[in-house]
Amino acid sequence: MELGDAMLVTALWGIWIMLVYWVLLSIGAARYYLASRTELEELAGWQGPWPFVSVLVPAHNEALVIERTARALCEQNYPADRFEVIIINDGSRDGTGELVRALCHDYSQLRCYDVPLGEGGKGKSRTLNVGLPQARGELIAVFDADNTPEPTCLSRLVATLERDPSLVAVNAKVRTRNRNATLLTRFINLEFIYFQWLFQGGRWAWFRLSMLMGTGYVMRRNAIEVLGGFDESSLVDDTEMSLRIFRGNRRIRWVPYAVTWEQEPETLGTWLRQRTRWTQGNLSVTWKYLPQAFVQPYPLGLEMLTFVFNYVLFVPALFVSHLTFLLSLVGVIDVTLPGPFLYLWVLAVVIFTLHMSAAALVEERHWSNVGYALLCYFTYAQLFIVVLLMALYQNASAKLFRRRLQWAKTARTREGE
16 A cells, blocks of 8 residues: 555544544533433422532632632632632732732632742642642532632532532532633633533443543542642643543542633634643543553543543544645645545544534524534644643653653733622
8 A cells, every 4th residue: 555545544534433433422522411410400499418519610810810810719608617718828028918818808618828938830730739738628629710600610619519428529610711712712612512522421321421620620528638648740730630530430420500711812822832742641640540541441441541542543643644634735646545535534523523513502592603513623633732742742752852841821901790
C-alpha cells in the first residue's frame, strides 16, 4: 500500500471509531436526560437529613470574581446552619482577602482562611490540602473562585449523593456564564454542553461512569481522607482524584439538574495556556494509571479508554488526515485508493454538527447554535491538535530537563453585572 493510502486509511479508522463511539454516547445521553427529569421530580420531596457541608474555594488573586462567587455560595437554599463557605486565600496580592473579610459581616456562613506564608502558591491541590483541616463538614464541596452556582445547586448535589450510598462524589453541570462575550466563549459554551451530556451523561447511562470536573462537586470527606487528600504533583486535581476513586471501585455521578455558572477564557492566549495545562495533566495521569487499567478493566480501564481514544486515536487521526490532504495537494504523496472519501468526510461533519447542536438545544433554544456548531468544526475543534502538540512538547521538555510541571492559574476578566 502506498504511503498516502496508508495515511488516509489510518486517519479514517481513527476518526470513525470515535464517531461511532459518539453515536453510542449520544443515545445514552438521551436516556440519561429523560431519567434525570424524572429523578428531579422525585428529589423535590427529599426532606433530609441534611449533613453539614464545608464549601472550599481556592483563591489566588481573584478580586475580579470572588465577591460574586462568595455571595452566590452563601445564598444557597441549603439550611443555613448546615453549611459553611471557606475562601482559602492563597497569598493574594490584589485585595481578595480584604473583599472576603468585608463580606463576612453580611454572611455568617462565610470565612476567609489565609494560607500561612510559605505554604501556598503551589497550585490548587496544595491550597485545598492546606484548607481542608479548617473544614468542619462531613461533606466537602469544591468550587472555583469564578463560579456562581444557582441557588438549588448545593441542595440538589447533596440530596443526590445522600440518596445513593454507592457514590463517593457528585458533580454539578458547569455552564458558561460569559458565553456571549466573544466568539471563543460561544465555542467553549457549546463544547462544555456537548462534553458533559455525551461524556458524562452518556457514559453514566451505559457504564455508570462519570468524573470530577474540578469545580461544582461534593465529595464525602472520609473518602478524601482515605485517598490521602489532593495530589499536589498533578496539574489536573479533578482527573487524578477521579482515577483514584475508580481504582477503589467507587463511583462519581454527574448531576445535570444541579447547575453552576463559570467564567471561561475570552482570549485565545489564555485559552491555549489553560487547555495545554489540562492536556499536560491528562497525559501525565494517563501514563501513571494506564498499567493499572489492564489489571482493573472496569471501572478504571474503561475510564482510561476515553483518554486513549482522545489522545492516542482521535486527535492524532485528525492530524494525519490534515497532513495527508496537504501533502497530496502539493504532490509529495499520492492517494490512489478508490472510495467515497469525500462523502465520508461530509458525513463526519454532519454527525459532529448534529451532535453538538442537539446537545446545545437541550440547554438553549437558540437555533444560531447550529451555525456555531458547524463553524466550530472548522475552527475551534481543530485547535485541539495545537493544544496536544504543545502539551507533548512541554511534557517532553520537562522530562528531558527534569523539571516539575508547573500549575498556572487561569487569568480572570471583569464582567458586567
